[in-house]
Amino acid sequence: MILHNVAIDIAVLRQFLIKSHYFMSYDPVKETVKLSVNDGGGGESILEIRDASWEAAQRLAELLDLKPTDDMPNPTSWSRYIPTLKICHDGSPLADMIEQKLYRSKIPFKVVRNCPEFEFRSDARYTMSSYDRKGLEKEALRQIEEIERDYKEILSTKP
Structure with a gap:
């Protein structure tokens, strides 16, 4: 233009x-x-x-x-x-896996490092903590699927 x-x-x-x-x-x-x-x-x-x-x-x-x-x-x-997801990265392999998955999905996100626990934050809608690591990976993947659904329209339009 x-x-x-x-x-x-x-x-x-x-x-x-x-x-x-x-x-x-x-x-x-x-x-x-x-x-x-x-x-x-x-x-x-x-x-x-x-x-x-x-x-x-x-x-x-x-x-x-x-x-x-x-x-x-x-x-x-x-x-x-365009809402940006914030992830608090605690240095764990799970946090690495989630960061890579979000990156591949092209979902806008920011990483905050050196946090005491891993969590998602996007207007407090997606939240998970690392108090109990049992089943956490499954919960993280479920939340990523939910995030992908929520961001589908945003990601398919012009920014």
């Missing part, structure tokens, strides 16, 4: 943003488009385009598959949230 003198490789930008909550705003007074991202470590501005029209901002939002955050006929803010 070309905005004035700026060429944006949308495919690369989408791939970069796959593990994030990203949002875009348009300031009609300043004619500025601002794309920001928050991957759990605090929000950061990625891109600012000046002297841009609302139509250009709308087109960029469509290409990035961002949805309007308000019900206005000409929205000025758009967003897309």
Whole structure:
């Protein structure tokens, strides 16, 4: 996509943003488009385009598959949230196996190392601890299957 003198490789930008909550705003007074991202470590501005029209901002939002955050006929803010699973890795072979399985599934996740116990965290929906290792692998695989089902739609769409 070309905005004035700026060429944006949308495919690369989408791939970069796959593990994030990203949002875009348009300031009609300043004619500025601002794309920001928050991957759990605090929000950061990625891109600012000046002297841009609302139509250009709308087109960029469509290409990035961002949805309007308000019900206005000409929205000025758009967003897309892709939940990221966090796994607390205790260094065990089970934690390694789960990390590899999630990686192969292309499910967005972050690893926190040196934890006293292994657990999943995604808005506290998937949780397991290592207090009792009996049957833990089976439970982990069951939860990964549930996660894959939950993420199926997200993973099959444009980021």
